[in-house]
Amino acid sequence: MRISDVARHAGVSPSTVSYVLSGKRSISDTTRRRVLDSIDALGYRPHAGARSLASRRSNVLALVVPLREDVHVPVAMRFAVSVVTAARAHDHDVLLLTQGEGPAGLHRVAGSAMVDGVIVMDVETEDARVPVLRSLDLPSVLIGVPADTEALTCVDLDFAAAGAACVHHLADLGHRDIAFVGQPASVYERRTGFAERTLAGFEAAARERGVRATSHPCDPAAARTLAAELVRDRPDLTGLIVHNEPSLAPLLEALADHGRTPPETSVVALGSLPPGVAELTRVELPAEELGARAVALLMDRIDGPEHPEVTLLEPRIILGESTAPPVRPD
Amino acid sequence: MRISDVARHAGVSPSTVSYVLSGKRSISDTTRRRVLDSIDALGYRPHAGARSLASRRSNVLALVVPLREDVHVPVAMRFAVSVVTAARAHDHDVLLLTQGEGPAGLHRVAGSAMVDGVIVMDVETEDARVPVLRSLDLPSVLIGVPADTEALTCVDLDFAAAGAACVHHLADLGHRDIAFVGQPASVYERRTGFAERTLAGFEAAARERGVRATSHPCDPAAARTLAAELVRDRPDLTGLIVHNEPSLAPLLEALADHGRTPPETSVVALGSLPPGVAELTRVELPAEELGARAVALLMDRIDGPEHPEVTLLEPRIILGESTAPPVRPD
DNA sequence: CTGAAAGCGCTAACAA
DNA sequence: TTGTTAGCGCTTTCAG
Numbered sequence: 001m002r003i004s005d006v007a008r009h010a011g012v013s014p015s016t017v018s019y020v021l022s023g024k025r026s027i028s029d030t031t032r033r034r035v036l037d038s039i040d041a042l043g044y045r046p047h048a049g050a051r052s053l054a055s056r057r058s059n060v061l062a063l064v065v066p067l068r069e070d071v072h073v074p075v076a077m078r079f080a081v082s083v084v085t086a087a088r089a090h091d092h093d094v095l096l097l098t099q100g101e102g103p104a105g106l107h108r109v110a111g112s113a114m115v116d117g118v119i120v121m122d123v124e125t126e127d128a129r130v131p132v133l134r135s136l137d138l139p140s141v142l143i144g145v146p147a148d149t150e151a152l153t154c155v156d157l158d159f160a161a162a163g164a165a166c167v168h169h170l171a172d173l174g175h176r177d178i179a180f181v182g183q184p185a186s187v188y189e190r191r192t193g194f195a196e197r198t199l200a201g202f203e204a205a206a207r208e209r210g211v212r213a214t215s216h217p218c219d220p221a222a223a224r225t226l227a228a229e230l231v232r233d234r235p236d237l238t239g240l241i242v243h244n245e246p247s248l249a250p251l252l253e254a255l256a257d258h259g260r261t262p263p264e265t266s267v268v269a270l271g272s273l274p275p276g277v278a279e280l281t282r283v284e285l286p287a288e289e290l291g292a293r294a295v296a297l298l299m300d301r302i303d304g305p306e307h308p309e310v311t312l313l314e315p316r317i318i319l320g321e322s323t324a325p326p327v328r329p330d
Numbered sequence: 331m332r333i334s335d336v337a338r339h340a341g342v343s344p345s346t347v348s349y350v351l352s353g354k355r356s357i358s359d360t361t362r363r364r365v366l367d368s369i370d371a372l373g374y375r376p377h378a379g380a381r382s383l384a385s386r387r388s389n390v391l392a393l394v395v396p397l398r399e400d401v402h403v404p405v406a407m408r409f410a411v412s413v414v415t416a417a418r419a420h421d422h423d424v425l426l427l428t429q430g431e432g433p434a435g436l437h438r439v440a441g442s443a444m445v446d447g448v449i450v451m452d453v454e455t456e457d458a459r460v461p462v463l464r465s466l467d468l469p470s471v472l473i474g475v476p477a478d479t480e481a482l483t484c485v486d487l488d489f490a491a492a493g494a495a496c497v498h499h500l501a502d503l504g505h506r507d508i509a510f511v512g513q514p515a516s517v518y519e520r521r522t523g524f525a526e527r528t529l530a531g532f533e534a535a536a537r538e539r540g541v542r543a544t545s546h547p548c549d550p551a552a553a554r555t556l557a558a559e560l561v562r563d564r565p566d567l568t569g570l571i572v573h574n575e576p577s578l579a580p581l582l583e584a585l586a587d588h589g590r591t592p593p594e595t596s597v598v599a600l601g602s603l604p605p606g607v608a609e610l611t612r613v614e615l616p617a618e619e620l621g622a623r624a625v626a627l628l629m630d631r632i633d634g635p636e637h638p639e640v641t642l643l644e645p646r647i648i649l650g651e652s653t654a655p656p657v658r659p660d
Numbered sequence: 661c662t663g664a665a666a667g668c669g670c671t672a673a674c675a676a
Numbered sequence: 677t678t679g680t681t682a683g684c685g686c687t688t689t690c691a692g
Binding site: 012013014015016019025026027028031050052053054055056 | 677678679680681683684685686
């Protein structure tokens, strides 16, 4: 079943069939209809290899997914799914590359023309893949922002603004003593962009508002202990910002155990939230939108001149029932 | 940079370069060396599209990942990663298909010769994709076992045996009244193979051993409540089998709150366990091995005659500190 | 053990 | 608006 079979069946030339499929030149309505009818009468599907050989386009893009212990897997999956969905909307498929393959994977898919572009997730501030990407002559988009964005296209949530927005919300309510519960320590140690920037935004805003503020890296396993310590050691603490999805549930439980069910202590959640905490005041991670944007930007780079740019999405704070003016001893 | 450039550089014909790369005919050591040297002197990489056009092999396989709310995402990710890793070891790449695309995705990648085979995860007892797969003339392997395995190649953990092994372990220790904490109810409703079979294995073994046994679908959000109910309503209950990863932590905490820290109540965990519960008695899900097996079987089907077969891996129970002979009132 | 050459199925000039 | 045709870069007969 080849293009020439379709052409014969429709009584046109192979190139006409090709043009009907690609839309790269105008075709009379009658011809188009005849061709399309033949295509689905015969169940024709173009051979992807032949197409990529002739057109120098594979209609596939590569997605590099992170694989670390400390990345929150459901978030990674949300990104991956949104990238696949968006890619399909642009008539592309997605090849899965794992972090583990490192630069070799990028060289392979680029060198053999398997993909038209790459999307890289979980970018670190000093990311070893960035120089590889620059050397590769393959369109790419990063989800995340490294230190040096020269000649790079990046999309991300404006995490600094997100961290700050949480502080401002609490400060506006009158809180004067707050704490930031962050990602596991290893995430900061490897200088993951989003974690660093959130913390920086938190600290800057707290300084600006004159709020007493501390920050605490946190593991899910240590969440209950941390909550207990905060309640014990920080009697004036009235607000908590939690930037750690899997620790959220144990933290809330521990607070409840100490009689500090929100908004007794105010809690703002930041990140990709599980169902069942919908009522919290929060800044959500727009993973679907980020994935879709990344794909859209990549498509622009694939068939257009390069527009290096950094896109930061504005955070939206959603008011829930977990924050309120502080309840103070005085 | 094409194969003819390499050929010229090495002073041989293009076909010789091709044969050096594919190993499909014998080449003298000197020639081989010269060719390989030229290849990496020039940094040559074969064009994937050209190769797939000429050889009718894409060296890519498709992986259909589940996307449901009720699948435990980290488990799905473990499978995906192990499939990618194993595929790479067989010189294949992996194209990501989402459940959402349904049969259309399978038709597309098969019809356009994008992939040499498919691996399908999260198979249901009556799975709509199975007839599609049968009609497709594309080698496939299922991770999971549907009701009708005619002409299918499947791999899975022997979940029935796993459920039974947990019962036998507790019965051997002397427990006479146990409960099974299962997956969310929706997982049984859509008749997911592994969940059904585990429960069936549990029930059969309990009957065989004459142990009083009940089973309880469970959501992570309801885990604490369930634990409290079991403690309250089942005074003679001494053993628990937990087949629900995300509910494990809240269950254990709730047991502890009621003074029933294992092995005060014996607990056997079944599934993909998070780090930090390593000391539990458990049957682990060998996701890496299953992924690798699936790929190996697929490779066999791709370049060999069909060998439909169902491979069930033996469960291994790992003895930890969460089980002990029952502490009874008598 | 090695070469020559005929495609694989499609796209995109070029021509009409 | 449509057709003709020369490749795209590789694999694999067929010949030697």
